[in-house]
Amino acid sequence: MRMNQLKPLFILLAVLLTIGCSAHTSYLFEKPSGDWPTQCQALRKALLAEPKTSVIYSQLPKDKPTAPLWVVNLHDIPIPVPAVPYREIFLTRGESGRISSISFTGQEREKVIIFYDPVGPPSEDVFATVEKGETDEGRRLTKQIFGGTVSFDRLMDWGNSHKPEELTCEMSRQAVEMPISYALIYKAMSYSDSLSAIHKGVGQLPGWIAFSTSSAERPENAAWQAHIFNSEYTLITIHIGRESVFKDIGLGIGRANLIQAMNRPSWLDAFSAAVNADRDPKLWNALIESLTAAGFSRQSIERVRKVTPK
Numbered sequence: 001m002r003m004n005q006l007k008p009l010f011i012l013l014a015v016l017l018t019i020g021c022s023a024h025t026s027y028l029f030e031k032p033s034g035d036w037p038t039q040c041q042a043l044r045k046a047l048l049a050e051p052k053t054s055v056i057y058s059q060l061p062k063d064k065p066t067a068p069l070w071v072v073n074l075h076d077i078p079i080p081v082p083a084v085p086y087r088e089i090f091l092t093r094g095e096s097g098r099i100s101s102i103s104f105t106g107q108e109r110e111k112v113i114i115f116y117d118p119v120g121p122p123s124e125d126v127f128a129t130v131e132k133g134e135t136d137e138g139r140r141l142t143k144q145i146f147g148g149t150v151s152f153d154r155l156m157d158w159g160n161s162h163k164p165e166e167l168t169c170e171m172s173r174q175a176v177e178m179p180i181s182y183a184l185i186y187k188a189m190s191y192s193d194s195l196s197a198i199h200k201g202v203g204q205l206p207g208w209i210a211f212s213t214s215s216a217e218r219p220e221n222a223a224w225q226a227h228i229f230n231s232e233y234t235l236i237t238i239h240i241g242r243e244s245v246f247k248d249i250g251l252g253i254g255r256a257n258l259i260q261a262m263n264r265p266s267w268l269d270a271f272s273a274a275v276n277a278d279r280d281p282k283l284w285n286a287l288i289e290s291l292t293a294a295g296f297s298r299q300s301i302e303r304v305r306k307v308t309p310k
Contacts, residue, residue, distance in 0.1 A: 036178075040169035043181055047164035050188050052195035054163040060199035060209065060251065067246040068261035072272050074102075074114065077205065077228060079236055080252035081268075082110040082244075083261035089271075089291065089300045091307045099275055099307065109221050110246065111239040119233050122149035126182065145178045153207070153229045159187030160198050160208060192223070202226045203254025211250060215239060224250025267294045284308035 047053045068083035084106040094100030096118070103113040125138035126146070142150060162180045169177070194214040202209055207228040215223035221239040228234040236253055240246040252258045270290035274283040288304055 036174050037169045044164050044167045047184050052191050053184050053188050055195050055198055056163050057160050057198050057200045065249045065252040067249055070260050070264050071258055072268050074275055078256055080249050081112050082246045084110050087296055093307050109241040113237040115235040117233045122151040124149050126150050155183055155186055158183035202228050205254050226253040267291050279309050281309050
């Protein structure tokens with residue numbers, strides 16, 4: 001995680017310290033007495049200083065992307081990619097042996113990144129830290145606040161559905177507003193400062209699509225991100241220039257029957273065939289031949305060779 005992504009966390013921790021708390025976020029929820037209004041108001045003020053926390057779900061425009069694009073279908077998810085020349089590709093395999101990350105880069109600012117991750121079990125302790133791991137107190141508070149275990153997508157969906165302006169910080173609404181407060185903290189830590197829109201659903205798939213006018217990885221770029229929770233967690237990021245003709249391309253993630261540009265490169269079909277089949281050496285060798293013919297860099301070809309099954 002980059003420093004500017006940690007900024008919201010530092011702000012929130014500073015607030016907790018200012019009101020005399022320990023730097024563990026669970027403290028905010030530990031005392032059910034009169035501390036709640038004071039702590040909640042301080043948190044609300046800090047969250048309001050982060051405009052991204054006030055961005056909530058809005059309806060995805062029905063318009064389809066207008067820019068020239070090609071569609072690559074990976075694991076039954078249609079992914080639109082800018083119709084530009086590509087010369088760099090990266091792939092890695094995870095601990096399970098499956099392809100876990102993919103990226104390919106265009107000649108300008110276009111970049112498509114895809115991550116796959118198993119959907120883990122819901123957390124019994126949302127306050128767990130890397131240093132301490134889960135604790136009995138964290139599990140008790142998680143059950144008290146959320147009513148039981150909490151999954152990542154449920155927590156994010158909660159944050160995406162609410163904004164700090166909704167917090168009244170009244171004692172009578174403590175039970176309702178405590179889980180919203182924590183979800184908003186998580187939201188502040190999860191999105192770029194330039195978040196401008198969140199749309200629920202990715203085509204017919206469960207998840208959401210977010211748009212930021214600047215990305216942490218490439219500040220000069222806008223970025224679309226689709227979070228999909230199906231049989232696994234899939235994160236699709238498309239970087240494009242802020243004034244690029246491809247600025248609406250994210251509207252097409254997960255949508256079928258998109259109009260595609262002419263001159264679709266053959267390596268895209270070889271690529272999707274190899275990734276979808278995954279363990280077929282013949283398809284990976286065919287991809288290597290196709291990438292070589294398309295003029296991909298020697299480094300890219302070697303990276304593909306490293307993930308080709310024997």
